[in-house]
Amino acid sequence: MKTKKRSQPSSYSLQLLVPQHCRHEASVHLCAAECRAQTDNVQQPGGDVTAAEGDTVTLGCHFNSSSSNYYLFWYKQDGSNRPTFILSRFKIGTGTTAEEFKERFSSSLDSESRSVPLKIQKLHVSDSAVYHCALQPTVTGNSKALCKNLQSRDNIL
Secondary structure (H helix, E strand, O other): OEEEOOOOOOOEEEEEEOOHHHOOOOOEEEEEEOOEEOOEEEEOOOEEEEEEOOOOEEEOOEEEOOOOOOEEEEEEEOOOOOOEEEEEEEOOOOOOEOHHHOOOEEEOOEOOOOEOOEEEOOOOHHHOEEEEEEEOOOOOOOOOOOOOOOEOOOOEO
């Protein structure tokens, strides 16, 4: 896995490499975005992460909250579709994970380091998306996709 810096330091994306003999399959590219709400904010570390299909990756998310009981959420957004809820984590209680993500997606809220990283195991091509980390109240106005790579049999588009 390698990391490449992007022009926006508070965002990152993940690109899965497809082996040469599987070039007819689509490659995967995950992106992350940043959300902010007044004095409360969420920051996702910058750079590109490259991994192979089947690998495990962790997408970072650090937060600041003026509340003593904070709620954090992860969403997946592919293409121009609306974000899909993945999971929530709370300072008090455990939160929940959507059924379709329970097998491979997980997260633990660390109050001391103020982080809630998203771990994705056994990466699939279908994991290509923008991943949003959000702090309640959820603010989506400042979120934006960084990029999405498509790969043909022999050429990168």
